[in-house]
Amino acid sequence: MQIIQAYQCFCDETRLRILNLLLEGPLCVCHLTSILGVPQPKVSRHLKALRDGGALETERCYNWTICRLPATPSPLLEANLKCLQDLRAEEPCFKVDLETRKRTVARILRDPCDDLPAQIRSLAKDCC
Amino acid sequence: MQIIQAYQCFCDETRLRILNLLLEGPLCVCHLTSILGVPQPKVSRHLKALRDGGALETERCYNWTICRLPATPSPLLEANLKCLQDLRAEEPCFKVDLETRKRTVARILRDPCDDLPAQIRSLAKDCC
DNA sequence: GTCGAATATTCGCTTGACAGCATATTCGAT
DNA sequence: ATCGAATATGCTGTCAAGCGAATATTCGAC
Numbered sequence: 557m558q559i560i561q562a563y564q565c566f567c568d569e570t571r572l573r574i575l576n577l578l579l580e581g582p583l584c585v586c587h588l589t590s591i592l593g594v595p596q597p598k599v600s601r602h603l604k605a606l607r608d609g610g611a612l613e614t615e616r617c618y619n620w621t622i623c624r625l626p627a628t629p630s631p632l633l634e635a636n637l638k639c640l641q642d643l644r645a646e647e648p649c650f651k652v653d654l655e656t657r658k659r660t661v662a663r664i665l666r667d668p669c670d671d672l673p674a675q676i677r678s679l680a681k682d683c684c
Numbered sequence: 685m686q687i688i689q690a691y692q693c694f695c696d697e698t699r700l701r702i703l704n705l706l707l708e709g710p711l712c713v714c715h716l717t718s719i720l721g722v723p724q725p726k727v728s729r730h731l732k733a734l735r736d737g738g739a740l741e742t743e744r745c746y747n748w749t750i751c752r753l754p755a756t757p758s759p760l761l762e763a764n765l766k767c768l769q770d771l772r773a774e775e776p777c778f779k780v781d782l783e784t785r786k787r788t789v790a791r792i793l794r795d796p797c798d799d800l801p802a803q804i805r806s807l808a809k810d811c812c
Numbered sequence: 813g814t815c816g817a818a819t820a821t822t823c824g825c826t827t828g829a830c831a832g833c834a835t836a837t838t839c840g841a842t
Numbered sequence: 843a844t845c846g847a848a849t850a851t852g853c854t855g856t857c858a859a860g861c862g863a864a865t866a867t868t869c870g871a872c
Binding site: 572 | 685687688691692694695696697700759760763764766767770771775777
Binding site: 564568570595597598601602616618619620 | 829830831832833834838839840
């Protein structure tokens with residue numbers, strides 16, 4: 557059943573953390589990896605699971621993969637992203653990630669070259 | 685994370701089928717088992733998982749265990765039960781189960797003794 | 813107390829999910 | 843062509859989930 561795959565997206569802490577971060581806006585894989593503080597292959601695999609479950613859209617841009625929530629989410633996804641929003645206050649780990657995200661984004665905007673080559677600087681602004 | 689356990693309830697076909705049936709009203713374990721057509725221990729185990737995830741309340745009545753959706757469901761549960769309702773049309777297996785339920789309930793009401801001893805006949809009506 | 817029915821639990825097994833580590837791939841820059 | 847950075851994929855081990863079969867438990871009836 558297709559619906560089971562969709563629910564798998566919400567049955568793993570890393571995936572929930574990724575969704576929580578993407579609720580604030582798109583991020584590329586390397587920034588996700590850095591914010592989450594977990595090995596890059598792990599992030600990549602969970603992203604694939606999210607994509608397979610219809611909870612993620614990715615766009616390749618040179619060597620960067622931009623991750624964002626689907627432009628037209630399914631009703632199921634939409635309902636549960638809303639739940640996730642409401643649960644932020646209760647889950648300390650979600651709040652910490654959001655603060656880490658804020659710091660990371662600030663650093664990127666201050667000194668884009670540290671993180672991104674010139675070609676995708678504008679994209680970075682789009683991201684953050 | 686507590687929330688993961690809650691989502692586990694929706695990540696298994698048998699559990700989804702049980703929730704789908706209970707949306708119509710309470711059922712005891714033996715009727716659930718009969719409607720689903722799966723071994724009783726399997727049903728029992730999934731019921732435990734649903735209970736642990738906060739998606740099920742059970743009430744012991746003599747030797748019967750009456751299963752029902754929580755009287756005051758969490759927002760997460762409520763949202764996803766609503767999704768389940770909407771998905772019924774798309775999942776043939778859900779529709780088949782509902783028809784089987786209808787036939788089973790009709791049989792119980794016609795000849796309660798076949799299924800339930802006198803003491804819980806009224807409860808059966810409550811169930812169905 | 814003994815029996816049968818309804819339900820729960822234990823056991824051994826198989827399968828699948830996730831992890832870490834190493835490696836492959838893909839791109840622009842030089 | 844070669845290099846480094848970003849990302850994806852193989853591989854292998856570990857662990858939890860789920861299953862079937864058998865058994866334990868709990869109740870009322872007799």
